[in-house]
Amino acid sequence: MPSTLMLAAFNRIRSKAPSNAGRQHPLALMLALGLPRVSVRSTPQNTAGPAVAGLLLAMGLLLATTPAMAERLLVSNEKDNTITVVDAGTLAVVKTVKVGARPRGITLSKDGRALYICTSDADHIEVLDLASLTVNRTLPSGPDPELFTLSPDGKTLYVSNENDNMVSVLDIAAGRIVTEIPVGVEPEGMGISPDGKILVNTSETTSMAHFIDTQSHEVLANVLVGSRPRVAQWTKDGSLVWVSAEVGGTVSIIDSAQHKVIQTIRFDIPGVPKESIQPVGIQLTADGATAFVALGPANRVAVIDTHSYQVKKYLLVGQRVWNLAFSGDGKRLYTTNGVSNDLSVIDVDALKVVKSVPVGRLPWGVVVAP
Amino acid sequence: MPNRRHGLIGVYPIGVLLSGLLLAGQACAAPPTAAKPTTVAPKPDAKPDPVANIAYLALVQKRVLPQSFLDQPPEDDGVQGARLGLADNITTGRFIHQAYHLEEALEPDADAVVAAFKKLVAQGYRAFVTDMPADLLLRLADLAEAKDATLLDATSTDDALRGEQCRRNVLHLLPSRAMLADALMQYLTIKNWRDILLVAGPNPEDKLYADALRKSARKFRLKIVADKPWTYDPGARRTDTGHYAIGAEVARFTQGIKYDVLVVADEGDNFGDDLGYRATDPRPVAGTQGLVPAAWARPFEQWGATQLQARFLKQTGRWMTERDYGAWMAVRALGEAATRGGSVEGAAMTAYLRKPEFELAAFKGARLSFRAWDGQLRQPVLLADARSLVSVSPQPGFLHETSELDTLGPDQPETTCHPR
Numbered sequence: 123m124p125s126t127l128m129l130a131a132f133n134r135i136r137s138k139a140p141s142n143a144g145r146q147h148p149l150a151l152m153l154a155l156g157l158p159r160v161s162v163r164s165t166p167q168n169t170a171g172p173a174v175a176g177l178l179l180a181m182g183l184l185l186a187t188t189p190a191m192a193e194r195l196l197v198s199n200e201k202d203n204t205i206t207v208v209d210a211g212t213l214a215v216v217k218t219v220k221v222g223a224r225p226r227g228i229t230l231s232k233d234g235r236a237l238y239i240c241t242s243d244a245d246h247i248e249v250l251d252l253a254s255l256t257v258n259r260t261l262p263s264g265p266d267p268e269l270f271t272l273s274p275d276g277k278t279l280y281v282s283n284e285n286d287n288m289v290s291v292l293d294i295a296a297g298r299i300v301t302e303i304p305v306g307v308e309p310e311g312m313g314i315s316p317d318g319k320i321l322v323n324t325s326e327t328t329s330m331a332h333f334i335d336t337q338s339h340e341v342l343a344n345v346l347v348g349s350r351p352r353v354a355q356w357t358k359d360g361s362l363v364w365v366s367a368e369v370g371g372t373v374s375i376i377d378s379a380q381h382k383v384i385q386t387i388r389f390d391i392p393g394v395p396k397e398s399i400q401p402v403g404i405q406l407t408a409d410g411a412t413a414f415v416a417l418g419p420a421n422r423v424a425v426i427d428t429h430s431y432q433v434k435k436y437l438l439v440g441q442r443v444w445n446l447a448f449s450g451d452g453k454r455l456y457t458t459n460g461v462s463n464d465l466s467v468i469d470v471d472a473l474k475v476v477k478s479v480p481v482g483r484l485p486w487g488v489v490v491a492p
Numbered sequence: 493m494p495n496r497r498h499g500l501i502g503v504y505p506i507g508v509l510l511s512g513l514l515l516a517g518q519a520c521a522a523p524p525t526a527a528k529p530t531t532v533a534p535k536p537d538a539k540p541d542p543v544a545n546i547a548y549l550a551l552v553q554k555r556v557l558p559q560s561f562l563d564q565p566p567e568d569d570g571v572q573g574a575r576l577g578l579a580d581n582i583t584t585g586r587f588i589h590q591a592y593h594l595e596e597a598l599e600p601d602a603d604a605v606v607a608a609f610k611k612l613v614a615q616g617y618r619a620f621v622t623d624m625p626a627d628l629l630l631r632l633a634d635l636a637e638a639k640d641a642t643l644l645d646a647t648s649t650d651d652a653l654r655g656e657q658c659r660r661n662v663l664h665l666l667p668s669r670a671m672l673a674d675a676l677m678q679y680l681t682i683k684n685w686r687d688i689l690l691v692a693g694p695n696p697e698d699k700l701y702a703d704a705l706r707k708s709a710r711k712f713r714l715k716i717v718a719d720k721p722w723t724y725d726p727g728a729r730r731t732d733t734g735h736y737a738i739g740a741e742v743a744r745f746t747q748g749i750k751y752d753v754l755v756v757a758d759e760g761d762n763f764g765d766d767l768g769y770r771a772t773d774p775r776p777v778a779g780t781q782g783l784v785p786a787a788w789a790r791p792f793e794q795w796g797a798t799q800l801q802a803r804f805l806k807q808t809g810r811w812m813t814e815r816d817y818g819a820w821m822a823v824r825a826l827g828e829a830a831t832r833g834g835s836v837e838g839a840a841m842t843a844y845l846r847k848p849e850f851e852l853a854a855f856k857g858a859r860l861s862f863r864a865w866d867g868q869l870r871q872p873v874l875l876a877d878a879r880s881l882v883s884v885s886p887q888p889g890f891l892h893e894t895s896e897l898d899t900l901g902p903d904q905p906e907t908t909c910h911p912r
Contacts, residue, residue, distance in 0.1 A: 266802075285802050287583055307583045308799050326796060327824075327853070328584040329831070344587035346831065349853040350796075369853040395896045397858035419857070 193450055194252070194491045196237050197458060197465060198225040199482025205239065205250060206481040210449060210490065213467065213479050219255050222248050227269035227312075228487040232276025237489060240267040240281070247279065247292070252491055262299050264290035271312035271321070273336070280321050280336075282309035289323050291339065303339050305332050313354030313363060320378065322363050324351035331365050331374075333381055343381035348372035353445075355404040357428075366401035366415060373401050373415055375431070385431050387415075394420050403445035407470070408452050414468075416443040416457055423457060423466075425473055437475055439466035447488045458485035541591040544581070544836035546826055547612045548574045548596045548819070549632075550623035551605050558761030565813075570623040570647055571596060572808045573816030576800075577823025579807070584827060590836050592827065602628050606635070613637040618838025621822040623647045623815065626657070633659040642842035644825065646818035651704060654866045655902065658909035663845060663867040665825070666818040669701055671901035672785040673708035675873035675885035676755070676778055678899070681712050682887045685752035689775075690719045691745075691767065693758040701780060702757035718749045722756075722763055742770035755779040782877060785885070788817035789876035794884075797855040821860075821869070825852050856884075858897060866909040870897040 193210035203225060207217045222241030225248075229238050237250040240263065247267060249259040263270075266285040270292075272278070278300075279292040289303040289312070306328025313322045314336070321334040324347070331354060333343040348370020355364045356378070363376045375385040389399045400418030406428065407413075413426040419442050425435040440459025443466070447456050455468040459478075463485060467477040548571055555565045566572075578594045585592055595617065597608040605624060609632050612620070621644045622629060629645060630653075632638055643662045645653065649669045653662065667675070680686070688709060692702035702719075709716050724741050746754070754771060756779040758764035764781030776782060790811050793801065800820075804812040812820075825845055830836050833844035844850055851859035856872045863870055875883040890899040902908070 284799055285806075306587065307580045308796065325584075326799075327580050328587070329828075329853070330584070330587060332587070341587070346588070349828075349851055349859060369857070369859045370851065371859065397896060400857065 192492070195447075195456055195465065196228060196250075196252075196489045196491055197481045197485050198228045198239060198487045199484060200224055200226055200460075200486045201484035202482035203241075204482045205237070206485070207255060208465065208479055208481070210454075213477060215479070215481070217255055218482065219250065219257075221250065221257055222246065222260075226486045227267070228489050229270060229272050229279075230489050230491055232272065234492050237491070238270065238272070238279060240270060242266050242268055242284070247281070259297075261292060261294065261297050262290075263292065264288055264299060264302065269310060269312050271314045273314060274316065274318040278336075280312050280314065280323075282312055282323060284308050284310065284326075287325075289321070289334065301339055303334055303341070305334075305341070306330050306344075311352050311354040311365070313356050315356055315378065316358060316360045322354040322356070322365075322376075324354050324365060326350045326352070326368075329367070329370075331363065331376060333378070345374075345376050345381050345383060347374040347376075347383065348386070352402045353404050355406060357406060358408070358410055364404050364406070364413065366404055368400045368402055368418065371396060371399045371401065373404065373426075387426060387431055387433070389415075389417060389420070389424055389433060389436075391417075391420055391422060391436055394422070403443070403457070405446040405448055405455065407448075412470075414446055414455055416446055418442055418444065419461075421459075423455070423468065435473055437468060437473060439468070439475055440464045440478055444485070445487045447490050449490055450492055456488050456490070458488045460484050460486065541585070541589040542836045543591045543593050544585070544619075544826065544830045544841060545593050545595065545617055545838060546574075546578070546619050546621060546823060547617045548594055548598075548621045548623075548823075549605060549609060549612070550598045551602060551625065551628055552598050552600055553625075556760055559763065560761065560765060566808075566810055568808075569813040570815040570819045571598065572804070573812065573819035573821075574621055574646070574823045576804055576807055576816075577820040577827065580820075580824060581827030581830075584831060588831065590830055592830075592836075594823065602631070606632065609635070610637050613641060616838070618642065619826050619842050620644065621646050621819055621826075623819065626650045626653050629653065629662065630657060630659065633662050640839060642845070644822040646822045647815045651700065654868050655908040658866050658911055660867075660911045663862055663869070665821045665869050666787050666814060667785075667871060667873050668868060668901055669704035670707065671868075671873055673701075673704040674711065674900045675785040675875060676705075676783070677708040677712040677714055678885045678887040678890055679783075679875055679883050680714055680753060680778070682889070685776075686714050687717045687751045687753075688714055689746065689749055689751040689754045690716050691722050691754060691756045691758075692719070693722050693756075693760070693762060693764075695760055695762075697759040698757045698780075701759055705755055705757060705779065717751050720745070722758070724763070738766050739770045742767055743772050746771035746773065746775075748772075751775060753778055754782075756781055783875055783882055784877065785873050785875050786814055787871065787873065788812060788814045789874050789881065791876055791879055791881050792874055794881065795855050795857040800855050817854075821852065821854050824854070825850075825869075828852055860897075863898070863904075865904045865907045866902065868901060870895060870900075872897065873900060 195208040197206040205219045209216050222244030224243035225239050225241050227240040239248045241248050245265050247261040247263045248257045251258045263281045264283040267281045268284040270279045270281040281290040289305050291300045293300050305323050306325025308326035309323050310326050311324035321336050323332045329349050331345045332341050335342050347365050348367025350369035352366045352368050363378050365374045373387040374383045377384045398419045401415050403416035405414045413428050415424045421441050422436040424433050427434050439457050441461035443457045443459050445458050453470050457466045463483050465479040466475050469476045581592045599605045599608050618641050645664045651668050651670050654668050692698050754775050754777050756764040758780045768777045826841050829841040829844035854860050860871045873885045886896045886899045892898050
């Protein structure tokens with residue numbers, strides 16, 4: 123017999139306030155770690171004498187901004203209408219670029235020189251030149267573009283039009299929409315197979331993953347998943363598609379040949395109401411062994427063993443964690459946190475959150491540019 | 493069920509608005525014709541898809557106009573939500589070879605509703621989305637013909653229907669008055685606004701709303717420091733100096749009371765909006781006006797609600813009301829049951845609604861389901877004023893061992909629903 127455990131006393135409520143309880147201040151973490159972890163870990167001679175290690179540490183500090191750190195992080199801020207550019211080495215904000223209204227989905231061009239931005243309320247796609255950090259082109263998208271995916275050859279963008287129950291196919295060079303594919307209500311997530319032949323689109327109110335042939339633009343199969351599916355992420359070998367369901371609270375793993383759900387992952391976090399567990403962003407490590415799933419207002423990223431499909435760990439990050447991106451070397455994972463307006467930095471080997479970086483309001487997507 | 497804050501005016505050209513005013517409040521006399529959802533099958537198939545048949549059964553009621561000429565209730569609210577739910581179901585269904593049909597029966601009187609119900613049952617309908625007063629709903633539910641039917645009550649907030657008057661064959665989509673009151677009281681608790689001046693209107697619905705507030709205040713240990721009926725009739729409100737009389741009356745009415753928040757029960761929008769800014773002490777207004785607990789609100793755009801607002805606006809040319817939202821949820825719930833349960837048969841769909849695996853995504857972040865003990869849809873409740881979403885209850889910290897949504901409204905141990 124369930125009974126209501128109401129905490130009427132105000133102070134008890136305060137002390138029970140969820141989300142940030144136990145979340146450490148990023149600055150405290152940095153102090154405890156004694157600054158750039160990355161520089162220490164990047165020296166293979168950790169076993170050498172303390173003097174050498176000290177010297178290398180000092181050098182590491184000097185070099186901290188150089189190695190893979192020339193990378194830049196690009197974050198779309200839905201509420202601010204900006205893209206925040208962060209230096210991945212120093213984790214300092216380099217520039218905030220004004221773009222069109224309500225930027226959400228972002229993706230890098232194949233040559234890495236431009237960022238495509240779904241500016242949803244502007245009803246088009248903007249192209250941000252990453253050398254000059256200015257928007258130098260706009261592309262048609264169909265109404266209310268939310269998310270898109272780039273074909274492996276870099277020539278085509280597949281765009282979900284959230285208000286229109288359509289996926290638009292955009293020829294980037296020609297700057298025109300080649301065709302529109304009718305899908306379910308509120309198309310959202312877009313994932314393309316590594317060979318570029320199959321596109322998976324999720325539709326939020328229809329709760330399906332639609333498998334679409336990119337040659338014929340025909341819908342091949344519709345797979346029912348959890349309520350309000352969001353992100354579709356292919357495995358590297360093209361055999362499986364991971365689909366998160368925000369309201370269902372699940373991740374479905376679909377066999378891409380059979381079009382069948384072979385596994386459903388559920389999440390259970392002690393002390394976190396199950397309504398708050400809303401899976402969105404998914405990233406798989408390069409070796410395919412580990413998956414990271416952002417759990418929205420649960421303020422955690424789940425770490426999943428892809429062989430057993432068991433959750434190994436929950437990492438506490440910022441509030442309403444939405445999308446994820448790996449650094450080029452796969453050693454860090456960046457998360458956008460929509461309510462705390464920051465980016466969390468996860469050390470992938472240590473499975474620890476090492477820092478948070480304030481960005482714009484309502485950060486939505488994150489992309490790592492070389 | 494109150495009809496507050498409708499948005500016709502916001503989307504009509506000025507000319508239409510002005511001519512509407514000249515017609516003395518008839519601005520919404522011509523409801524926009526409903527966009528009929530188009531059924532596009534991806535490929536022509538030899539065999540037609542099996543059809544899920546849903547009936548929308550309503551008693552067309554004469555609406556009592558609110559005091560303000562702003563936000564007049566639309567004449568087609570409720571059914572428009574059902575039509576949008578149908579369009580969403582059709583889009584989903586075409587991928588898995590399920591078709592949907594919505595039979596609309598909008599009847600002028602109670603006997604016609606009963607006759608239409610019997611006819612539809614004879615035709616094989618088992619799933620009914622209803623919009624009617626509590627007594628008529630009970631009359632239908634108790635008919636022999638209703639034994640294998642399910643009535644999805646899309647528009648009532650009546651607590652008795654979920655309590656001592658509950659029926660096995662009725663499910664409720666909108667939050668009850670008890671849930672609305674609890675949603676507000678939880679918010680007042682975390683704000684530490686503990687002393688309440690309760691002002692209740694003269695209509696039966698106002699008394700029910702005020703009762704729910706009193707019960708909820710006891711539950712959350714808030715104090716109603718004064719409980720006053722509103723009896724003042726300003727009469728010539730629209731004369732040039734009408735505002736002096738109202739201002740003076742509200743100042744006098746609130747004088748000498750020490751309180752944190754004025755909570756009003758005025759479901760018909762007859763006087764509640766007159767209480768703000770006029771009290772002797774500067775205090776916020778909440779309840780049926782001011783900060784309003786509701787299932788749906790115009791400023792609401794979280795959890796993708798923007799999409800639903802936009803789709804509805806496109807279909808109807810006006811804003812979605814709570815009654816539209818209730819009907820949309822009812823039709824979507826049946827669609828979800830057909831999709832997940834794999835059958836379009838009326839009995840199969842309505843049985844699936846009651847299964848533990850049933851869940852409805854209705855733009856509230858959480859997954860919604862029906863409480864086994866009283867057939868009420870468990871759901872978060874919005875707290876909004878006319879222009880902004882203020883909060884969403886349950887508030888953080890109100891804990892429950894199975895679902896925090898069950899901190900709103902009667903929980904299983906205290907339910908008075910014991911259907912025979």
